[in-house]
Amino acid sequence: MTAEIHHGDCIEVMRTMPGGSVDAIVTSPPYAEQRKSTYGGIPEADYPAWTVAWMAEAWRVLKPNGSVIINIRPHIRNGQVSDYVLHTRLAIRAAGWNECEELIWKKGGPPMGSTHRPRRSYESLLWYAKHGRPYADPKAAGPSSTRIGLEYGRLGPHRHSGQRPPSTGTARVSDVVEVNTVRNKKSDGLNDHPAPFPVELAEWMGKLICPPNGTILDPFSGSGSTGVASVRNGWKFVGIDAVEKYVEMSRERLKEEAA
Amino acid sequence: MTAEIHHGDCIEVMRTMPGGSVDAIVTSPPYAEQRKSTYGGIPEADYPAWTVAWMAEAWRVLKPNGSVIINIRPHIRNGQVSDYVLHTRLAIRAAGWNECEELIWKKGGPPMGSTHRPRRSYESLLWYAKHGRPYADPKAAGPSSTRIGLEYGRLGPHRHSGQRPPSTGTARVSDVVEVNTVRNKKSDGLNDHPAPFPVELAEWMGKLICPPNGTILDPFSGSGSTGVASVRNGWKFVGIDAVEKYVEMSRERLKEEAA
DNA sequence: ATGAGGAATGAATCCCCAC
């Protein structure tokens, strides 16, 4: 196992990394001003340029066939979906990235948000690469009707009753993946992060875009879920976070995972 | 029951309608050039302006608290997601519309398309209104984990094992709705349309944004699924389609539905 | 009737080969 987590600004840390050394980047950056108290926040107007900046350095460290998956979803304010994600997507494309797909992470979890609206229960996983055909293994990540950590029921009117086992890997994954959110245990020092995404989701993304024994980078590694997923799947991991507390927390988490 | 279907260009037909007479607009317009042989196709570069044009007339016929749901998803070409939908969303907003939410229709159906990518199994439902708080009833459309036309299994860690009946309407719907695609029966004259969306999906959208006994407009009514949903739920319906064959087909379908 | 099994189908995408 090779897993390292650095403390600092991700652009500066990436600058110290050799070019073309990373197979896949899997990350959940701060959503503009939504985690302001922890990460300082990025004004929505600056978010496209801020994203293009860190992705420019990511381009350098990424292999030619590597790719990037970014977890994000715009918030709603005054009943309107914020438009900074639309502008950011256009800015990323204008910077030369190929938008391969918008994948959907369907979360379980408790109802949140306005009672005048449907329950918000998904987030986008924006997938970018240097060209139109990066490395990807759509069969590695599981059956096509991917419902991870949930039980398999019948997905539709189908003659064969009862539980259906996960496929043996001959079917491509769906672009909608269902994974329940992890509970944010405030009392658990190892998981006390404002927005950790589930390890199973990181594993799904890694299986899709990281080759066996490859290297994954998470420039906003937070609680370290991408690192845990890497350890469990034999990928080398490089994590970066600007908050020292989370760096220490996730180092500890990886140490426990390896034990 | 009041249901009428007009033949013609939707802008011209809408011009004949009184202002402020429609509660909800539910539609699936042609996706740029994807149904070119049937509808002539709209060049991607023209698509934002084309959309803004018909929505301008839609604004006039829509009540102050009414809203619009548009079904669309960009195609992939050469490994890249087409960007015309992003530009169209920005253009719609620039025209004064409030983007309330991007809802997700998770389709069932067969895995087609590139073997190098996850199976594409969802489409977006873009929801627009004149302001930030249009009429909406998130509890009317069903249980929060909406899986329509499919059997209910356990969606997650849940005490009660086995099948769970649909809720009685106390829970808000999710922003991800699962409905299988309808089979395109080429031999069935009443359903011979290149891309009919399921009646159940139209019902779900109508329950969300159309008040009881309200009026629904579908400016690209195609095979008439929105009309069928309206008849089944007591909404008044106005459909418009540019292809006479589909107008006749859907009139026939509504006649059978009423019988 | 009921259920098992086979065949057909699908808002696709990509590759490849004429022209």
Next chain:
DNA sequence: GGTGGGGATTCATTCCTCA
């Protein structure tokens, strides 16, 4: 070389047939 059309690919679901 660029452009455009035809064919291969792929499997969940539906439909149909037959025991």
